[in-house]
Amino acid sequence: MAFIGTLRNKMGTWVVIFVFIAIAAFTLNDIFSGKSSILNWGKNSVGEIAGKEISYDEYQSVIREREQNYFLNFGREPGEREMPSIRQQAWDLLIARNAIQAEYAKVGVEVSEDEQLDMLVGKNVDPNVKMAFTDPATGQFDPNKVSAYAAQLKTMPLESEPRIRWELFQRDLKPGRERIKYENLLIKSTYVTAAEAEREYHQQTDVAEVRYVYVPYFAVSDSAVNVTEDALKAYYNKNVEKFKTEESRDIKFVSIPVVASASDSLTVKEELARDVNEFKTSSEDSVYAAKSSDSKNAYATYNAVTMPVFLSPDSLVQGKVIGPFLDGQVYKVVKVSKVFNDTVYSARASHILIKWADASEAAKKEAKAKAQGILKDIKAGANFGAKAAEFGTDGTASRGGDLGWFSSGQMVKPFQDAVFSASKSGVLNDVVETEFGYHIISVTEPKTNKAYKLAIIEREIVPTDATLNEAFRKAEAFTSDLSGVADFEKRAKEQGLVLQEAKNVVAGDRRIGTLGEARSIVQWLFREASVGKISQVFDLQEENVVVVMTNEIKKGYKPLASVKAEITPAVRNELKGKVIIDKLSAAKGTLEEIAASFGTDANVYSSSDLKLNSNSLPTVGFDPQAVGVAFGLENGKRSKPLAGENGVVIVELQNKTIAPAVGDYATYKAGLEQNAVNRNSAGIADAIKENADIVDKRYRFF
Numbered sequence: 001m002a003f004i005g006t007l008r009n010k011m012g013t014w015v016v017i018f019v020f021i022a023i024a025a026f027t028l029n030d031i032f033s034g035k036s037s038i039l040n041w042g043k044n045s046v047g048e049i050a051g052k053e054i055s056y057d058e059y060q061s062v063i064r065e066r067e068q069n070y071f072l073n074f075g076r077e078p079g080e081r082e083m084p085s086i087r088q089q090a091w092d093l094l095i096a097r098n099a100i101q102a103e104y105a106k107v108g109v110e111v112s113e114d115e116q117l118d119m120l121v122g123k124n125v126d127p128n129v130k131m132a133f134t135d136p137a138t139g140q141f142d143p144n145k146v147s148a149y150a151a152q153l154k155t156m157p158l159e160s161e162p163r164i165r166w167e168l169f170q171r172d173l174k175p176g177r178e179r180i181k182y183e184n185l186l187i188k189s190t191y192v193t194a195a196e197a198e199r200e201y202h203q204q205t206d207v208a209e210v211r212y213v214y215v216p217y218f219a220v221s222d223s224a225v226n227v228t229e230d231a232l233k234a235y236y237n238k239n240v241e242k243f244k245t246e247e248s249r250d251i252k253f254v255s256i257p258v259v260a261s262a263s264d265s266l267t268v269k270e271e272l273a274r275d276v277n278e279f280k281t282s283s284e285d286s287v288y289a290a291k292s293s294d295s296k297n298a299y300a301t302y303n304a305v306t307m308p309v310f311l312s313p314d315s316l317v318q319g320k321v322i323g324p325f326l327d328g329q330v331y332k333v334v335k336v337s338k339v340f341n342d343t344v345y346s347a348r349a350s351h352i353l354i355k356w357a358d359a360s361e362a363a364k365k366e367a368k369a370k371a372q373g374i375l376k377d378i379k380a381g382a383n384f385g386a387k388a389a390e391f392g393t394d395g396t397a398s399r400g401g402d403l404g405w406f407s408s409g410q411m412v413k414p415f416q417d418a419v420f421s422a423s424k425s426g427v428l429n430d431v432v433e434t435e436f437g438y439h440i441i442s443v444t445e446p447k448t449n450k451a452y453k454l455a456i457i458e459r460e461i462v463p464t465d466a467t468l469n470e471a472f473r474k475a476e477a478f479t480s481d482l483s484g485v486a487d488f489e490k491r492a493k494e495q496g497l498v499l500q501e502a503k504n505v506v507a508g509d510r511r512i513g514t515l516g517e518a519r520s521i522v523q524w525l526f527r528e529a530s531v532g533k534i535s536q537v538f539d540l541q542e543e544n545v546v547v548v549m550t551n552e553i554k555k556g557y558k559p560l561a562s563v564k565a566e567i568t569p570a571v572r573n574e575l576k577g578k579v580i581i582d583k584l585s586a587a588k589g590t591l592e593e594i595a596a597s598f599g600t601d602a603n604v605y606s607s608s609d610l611k612l613n614s615n616s617l618p619t620v621g622f623d624p625q626a627v628g629v630a631f632g633l634e635n636g637k638r639s640k641p642l643a644g645e646n647g648v649v650i651v652e653l654q655n656k657t658i659a660p661a662v663g664d665y666a667t668y669k670a671g672l673e674q675n676a677v678n679r680n681s682a683g684i685a686d687a688i689k690e691n692a693d694i695v696d697k698r699y700r701f702f
Helices: 003-031 055-074 083-107 114-120 127-132 143-154 161-187 194-205 229-238 262-281 285-292 362-380 384-391 415-421 464-479 484-493 517-526 559-588 591-599 624-632 665-690
Strands: 044-050 052-055 205-216 248-257 299-303 322-328 331-356 402-407 432-434 437-460 501-508 538-540 543-553 602-610 647-657
Touching: 003 262, 044 055, 044 083, 052 055, 052 083, 052 143, 055 161, 055 299, 083 161, 083 665, 114 143, 114 161, 114 437, 127 205, 127 285, 143 161, 143 647, 161 205, 161 665, 194 665, 205 559, 205 624, 229 543, 229 602, 248 464, 248 484, 262 322, 262 331, 262 437, 299 331, 322 602, 322 647, 331 362, 331 384, 331 415, 362 384, 362 437, 415 432, 415 437, 437 501, 464 602, 501 543, 517 538, 538 559, 559 591, 591 602
Parallel strands: none
Antiparallel strands: 044 052, 205 602, 205 647, 248 501, 248 543, 299 437, 322 331, 331 402, 331 437, 432 437, 538 543
């Protein structure tokens, strides 16, 4: 027994060690198998909201909800164009559920089942329900129809569209009402005191008469002050809250455009040329054109008014095939399927409009005589277009009076009748009166009702695979053996590429500067990039883009180095202000004498109706400090030199008129309360989001 006890005591330590090794081996095997939640921890996360990690699966679940809602509203699945908006809606919904709704319990906001029923059939019916179940004949809401509809839905299958739509609507009623109650609770807590209302009254109605010397900062040259590192640091530390920022990246990039070559253009032209013979013999022009064209509108009816500019009606003969010809970046082939007479007439004309000065008979007589005189000159050989440019009084004067083609009903009746009655082109014998004035008319093309059914095949000149590959190879060659920002900039200059820059790119951005849709670049920036790293080639439809990351800013405050350029002008103005103040402080005498002693850049101005709520001085601009100081002075007193937004001022109060007390400041109180309500209403959700410590990592997946 003693032996067994000794063995137990001595072996106990080894047993513990053995068990530890076995457990460790098991754990390590699990970790390095790739299936461990330890190694994968956080990789499945799309972000964090109010301390809660949001998994990819949870996010996808909410996205599917929004997709279903989209389908119910539009009758189709959302496409790639709609998905960014769908994903953002899903993220906003998760913020509402995890950050905003969590606040409701803190203040005791609840929506009972009775309240939910009340929103459907009670006294406080949801506006959407009321609109859907209001009798059009009587304009009265009928709650019985709501109950009957709900009962009918219960007989339908669970997966039926009407039942799903109704259940989704009911599900959203409660959170919607909770949010309204919560916001109202905060908004209604707004209170304005009688003293605040009275102060607002005086800010709006008290008037000061002031004179002031103003010296703008540009009166001191930039070279006269030295912006030191210490001055920049002091300004930065004093205003650090202005530089609060989300995590962001700065980049520089070059874009290598993908342009169709002459060979690509020739390929398209040759392909179309091969189609011409088939097109000529085709008996189904509309079908052939629709099948062969890049355009959706391949077969349509045209008249002289709607005829495409690249065609002339004179050349259109039934059965004729025209082309292929180049129109911009598109090759076209046109077949005249049918020429026929339509019921609608069109004509083309030019005119010179002479308006009367007023509606009196004398004014009309004078205008008519003037128009007839111009007509006489034209008949005698004067150029119609020149006369239109000289005397025309409407927008056609600059183009010689040309109105272009127009159809029946497009012109006022007297004008249309005159033009459509002409059997040949030329200037009409007499002026025509309409409600606009007197018209001298030249018929360019007499009326016609010719119409044409045209089948038009369009082929856009696009880069071939060979051109795309060549452009991509050029972009890849640019990236070869590049290292760092300096190399990137040097090579861009050597190759004659325009170096572009984008600052403050955040994780949620989809567009970058001139690049437009560039989500793939944003994802690279936040997934893989580091300062100085060169990207792969990004294929952005019509251009290949190469990027280098130049700066990274963490969430919090922008470092001084990244805002130096931004704050240097403000610091320079502060230093200039001190120079100006020292010089003005040494001057004596009247305002005019002080201004004269400073120099030509100092001037004296005045204002006879300055109000405290204006926050600005004439000529000086925005300067609330100077306005406040002016109202704080006694009549006849003068302020010290004050450095403001745009320069330095010395204010002298001539007279201050204090508005008399009134018995009721209710109007001013109501105005202040409404402004406060508007501010609170707009800021509640933003304030909650700001304090929810939202971390958005969706760039990992989308």
